[in-house]
Amino acid sequence: MALWLYNSLGRKKEPFVPRQPGQVGIYVCGITAYDYCHIGHARVMVSFDVLVRHLRATGLKVTHVCNFTDIDDKIIRRALQEGVAITDLTTRFIAAFHADMAALGVNRADIEPKATEHLPEMCAMIQTLIDKGLAYESGGDVFYAVDRFPAYGQLSGKHLEELESGARVEVDGRKRNPLDFVLWKGAKPDEPQWSSPWGAGRPGWHIECSAMGVKYLGESFDLHGGGRDLIFPHHENEIAQTEGATGHSWVTCWLHNGFVNVVDDEGRREKMSKSLDNFRTIRDLLTAWRGETIRMFLLNSHYRAPLDFSLDLLDAARAGLDRLYVALRGAQAVLKELPAAGPVDWEHERQERPEGHAVRFREAMEDDLNTPRALAVLFDLARVINRLSTDETTDPEGLRVHVRLLRGLGAILGLCGSAPESHFQFRPEEAGQSEQSGLSDGEVEALIAQRSEARRNRDFQSADRIRKALAEAGIVLEDTKEHTSWRREA
RNA sequence: GGCCGGGUGGCGAAGUGGCCUAACGCAGAGGUCUGCAAAACCUUCAUUCGUGGGUUCAAAUCCCACCCCGGCCUCCA
Structure with missing residues (x-):
């Protein structure tokens, strides 16, 4: 088994081989912190x-770096608008x-470097x-001379001549080539600034990721990603x-995910x-949906494909997601206690059940993270x-094994x-739904207790009246032999 | 104009030469279970993969042309 990843550099799937056996360094471009x-x-x-979770689940030691851009034009502008300090x-x-x-449910990166804390490196x-x-240097700024770097364009598949001819790049007299980009911006009055050999100023956007990537993962490392x-x-x-x-060469494999589109x-x-x-x-979405639901939505399509x-x-x-949790809840009713999500024993699974769920799951993940x-596989x-869970002749051990597997594989996603x-x-x-979902958990439980009492007395009219009232409040009941469970519906 | 993704059932989405008369989920239909429901389970739901050609014993999958959607080429995840 081997993980294949689509490398934007070269535009094809390649088997992933860590530079150092058993260890992976990954740098993900994080956010600009202004909104x-x-x-x-x-x-x-x-x-x-998910990629990091998968790498770890297959036994690799991962160093995950995700930066914050905390100085940049947009930040300065926004701070000015709001009348607050940039650091605030x-x-x-x-x-x-x-x-x-x-x-x-996104795990924190191991290292979360900020640009403003890495001026010396830059x-x-x-x-x-x-x-x-x-x-x-030119006019207080420092520019990168793109035509001095022959490989320029290798990642994006762009050629300097074409870029120049298509040029939507604004003309800047200080640049030797319109495509040269800024490494250091000379300070304007009232702007945050740091001293440098080229005068006071601040770093260009791109340099932070280079400097921090090298600092934390080295002059060569495995994976670098972003949108x-x-x-x-x-x-x-x-x-x-x-x-x-x-x-020398820096990153082995470049990973880029597709856009999220909005349809009007x-x-x-x-x-x-x-x-x-x-x-x-x-x-905004978290007020109406669980974070895990949003995660489910994202994982239902391949990370590189466009997503509406x-x-x-x-x-x-x-x-x-309800379907998966219904299965867990049903198993919980039988087993009394839900097994925790232990690590998956891949070797054991491969030998015992070569066509089994764990093997199929891993094969999917190893095919460029086909979530x-x-x-x-999780639905299966x-x-x-x-x-x-429904078959009473089942021995609980088999059920327990499958539940543990569902949770173990689920944990990777x-x-x-x-x-x-x-x-x-x-x-x-x-806000608009506050009336609908106005019942507290305790109130729901109390009504269910009343209904259960009515049902025990075979007073189905009263029982159904309560169920209907709850349904109108967005509460759906599900009876099993000895227990009534409930859920809120959107 | 250059470059890059995508177009698969009512919807979402896998599949990139034979196991595909196309996985999986949502929605729908019928049944079992249930006091009735809900959930679950069983069955059913694309002979067809943007369009037109071609290659092949065999194509959703390869080749050619075309159409459509989105993106990058300036800040953007």
Whole structure:
């Protein structure tokens, strides 16, 4: 078994071989901290979170780095607008990022470097580039001379001549070549600034990822990822900077996920983005859907394919996730206690059940993280579990084994880790629905107790009246022989 | 204009030469179970894969042309 990943550099799937056996370094381009995150950000973070989980589940030791851009034009502008200090603004949105990601079940990266804390590293790299003749000072700024780096364009498949002819790049007299990009921006009055050999100023955007990637993962490492829109110019420039400075190859495999699109009422679709102002923030959606539902929605399509976002699809994802939790809840009723998600013993699974769920799941994941296929395996498992839970002749051990597997495989996708009750009893907070979902858990339980009493007395009229009332409040009941469980429906 | 993705059932989405008369989920239909429901389970739901050619014993999968959707080429995940 081997993991195959689609490498944007070369545009084909390749078997993934860590540079150092058993160890992986991965750098993911994080956010610019000036606003709340939307589904597009969620997709990046969830995709790479799943990749890291998978690498770890297959026995690799992973160092996961995800940076924060905490100084940049947009941040400065936004801080000015809001009349707050830049660090207050970035601190606030970094905290919001952490909260949103926690809700989505995204694990924290091992290292979360901030640009403003790595000025010396960036300056050192810029100086190296100047010394090597790859960068030059001009009018207080420092620029990278793209035509001094022959491999420029290798990642994005762009050729310098074409870029120049197509040029939407604004003319800047200080640049030798219009495509040269800034490494160091000279300070304007009233802007945050750091001292440097080239005068006071601040770093360009691209240099931070080069400097911090090298610092934490080395001059060569395995994986570097982000959204497709970063391929050019951001990642192209990162390569030029880093390989220009070190003189050798930097990242083995570049990974990029597809966009989240928004479809409007006329059926037109476009990329969800900050600049188009057509985004839905994660925290907005979290008022009506569990984070795990959003995760399910994202994982139901392949990470590289374009993905249309809609509320209906979120509902469908919720229904699918319900199915997995129904299976867990049914098993819980039989087993009394739900087995925890232990690590999957791949060797054992391969020998005992070569066609089994675990093997099929892993094969799907190893095919460039085919999460839709991996999810299909989870659904197959849920069916098996449902059958075992309903069949009274079943021995509990077989059921336990399958439940443990569902939770173990689910954990690699970051799913199925909650208690079934907390999934089903999640309460949306959306303002307009407050009346509908006004019943507290305790009130629901009390009404169910009344209904159970009525049913025991075979007073089905009263029982059905209560059930109907609950249904109108968005509560659905499910009777088993000895117990009534309930869930909230959107 | 250059480059990059995508077009598969009512919806979402896998599948990239034979196991595909197309996985899986949602929605729908019938049945079993149930006091009745719900859930579950069983059955059913694309002879067809944007269009037109071609290659092949064999194509959703390869080749050619065309049409449509989205993106990058400027900040963007």
